[in-house]
Amino acid sequence: MRSSAEASLHLGANTSDGARSVALGAMLLVCAVALGLVESWLLVWSPVPWLRIGLANVAVLVALACIGPRSALAVSLLRVMLVGVATGTLFGPGTVLAVSGAVCALVAMLLVRAAGARFSIIGWSVAGASAHVLGQFLAAALVTGSAAIVSLVPVSVLASLFLGIATGLIARPVISRVMPAV
Amino acid sequence: MTTRGDRILVLVIAIVAVLAIPVLAAASSGQDSSQAVVTGPAGRTVLDLGVDRTIVVQGLCGDVVVEVSNGTVRVVESTCPDKVCVRSGALDSHGGVVACVPNGVTVVVGAEGERGLDAIVR
CATH class of the missing domain: 1.20.5 (Single alpha-helices involved in coiled-coils or other helix-helix interfaces)
Known part of the structure; x- marks a missing residue:
C-alpha cells in the first residue's frame, strides 16, 4: 500500500491525509478481494461461463475517484495477486489474463478520467469494463495461441456495457459517501 | 447522472x-463445420462430429478430456481450477469456441460465418 501513500504525498497532502489514503486503499483492496470471491461463487450460475460481472472493479473505481491512479493500480493488481495466492493459480495463465484485463481497464479509465467532467463515473466504469474484456481476450488468444477466441469478443463487449453501467451505478453512491472522508 | x-x-x-x-x-x-479442431500445447487434433469419440489432450497443467457424441463436442473433464471449459457446454455444427485457458486448450468448430448469435453465447 506504499503507492497510495505516495499518491497522496504526490498531491501535497499532509501526513494525516496520507494515512487516511493508505487506510482507505487497504480497505478497498480487502473489498476488491471479497467482491472477487463473491463473484466467483455467482459465476457457477452464469449462463456464459467466461463472462465476469466485474464487481471488484467497484473498489477500483472508488480508489480511482477518491484517492488516485496509483491507489487504483495498487488495489487492482494486488487483488489479482492475492486471489492468485489464495487459489494457488498465481503466475499461471489465469493471472496473465487477469493482469492484462486489469491493466487495460485502468488505462481506459484513466483516459476517460482525463477528459474531466465530460464523463461521469458511469463512463469510467463502461470504458473500464470494455477494455477489461478486450485485454482479457487478447491475452487469452496469446496464451492459447488460438485466434478463434477473439470471435467471442463482440458479444462479451456488448454484455460488458450493461455490466459496466451496473458497476458504475453501484460505485457512485459509495464514492459520494467516501469522498468527504478523504 | x-x-x-x-x-x-x-x-x-x-x-x-x-x-x-x-x-x-x-x-x-472457411473451415469445415462438421469438424472440431482441438488445439493444445502438444498440437492439433481434428475430430469428425459424426463419429462418437473421446480423446485426452495433454494440457499445460494436466489432461483435458474432449468428447464427441451425437454430433456435438464438449470438454467433459479438465484439470483446470475454474472449469469454465466444462461449464461452457457442448458445441454443435453451428460452430463456436470452447477454451480452457489454464490448460492452453481450445476446441473450435468451424464455418463461423454461418452461425447465429445464440451459437456464440455458449
Whole structure:
C-alpha cells in the first residue's frame, strides 16, 4: 500500500491525509478481494461461463475517484495477486489474463478520467469494463495461441456495457459517501 | 447522472462491437463445420462430429478430456481450477469456441460465418 501513500504525498497532502489514503486503499483492496470471491461463487450460475460481472472493479473505481491512479493500480493488481495466492493459480495463465484485463481497464479509465467532467463515473466504469474484456481476450488468444477466441469478443463487449453501467451505478453512491472522508 | 459523454461512449462501443461481429466471423470462416479442431500445447487434433469419440489432450497443467457424441463436442473433464471449459457446454455444427485457458486448450468448430448469435453465447 506504499503507492497510495505516495499518491497522496504526490498531491501535497499532509501526513494525516496520507494515512487516511493508505487506510482507505487497504480497505478497498480487502473489498476488491471479497467482491472477487463473491463473484466467483455467482459465476457457477452464469449462463456464459467466461463472462465476469466485474464487481471488484467497484473498489477500483472508488480508489480511482477518491484517492488516485496509483491507489487504483495498487488495489487492482494486488487483488489479482492475492486471489492468485489464495487459489494457488498465481503466475499461471489465469493471472496473465487477469493482469492484462486489469491493466487495460485502468488505462481506459484513466483516459476517460482525463477528459474531466465530460464523463461521469458511469463512463469510467463502461470504458473500464470494455477494455477489461478486450485485454482479457487478447491475452487469452496469446496464451492459447488460438485466434478463434477473439470471435467471442463482440458479444462479451456488448454484455460488458450493461455490466459496466451496473458497476458504475453501484460505485457512485459509495464514492459520494467516501469522498468527504478523504 | 449520466453525462452526454457517457451516452456517446456507450453508443460508440456498442456500434463498434456490433460491426465487429460480421468482420470477425468472416475472418475465421472457411473451415469445415462438421469438424472440431482441438488445439493444445502438444498440437492439433481434428475430430469428425459424426463419429462418437473421446480423446485426452495433454494440457499445460494436466489432461483435458474432449468428447464427441451425437454430433456435438464438449470438454467433459479438465484439470483446470475454474472449469469454465466444462461449464461452457457442448458445441454443435453451428460452430463456436470452447477454451480452457489454464490448460492452453481450445476446441473450435468451424464455418463461423454461418452461425447465429445464440451459437456464440455458449
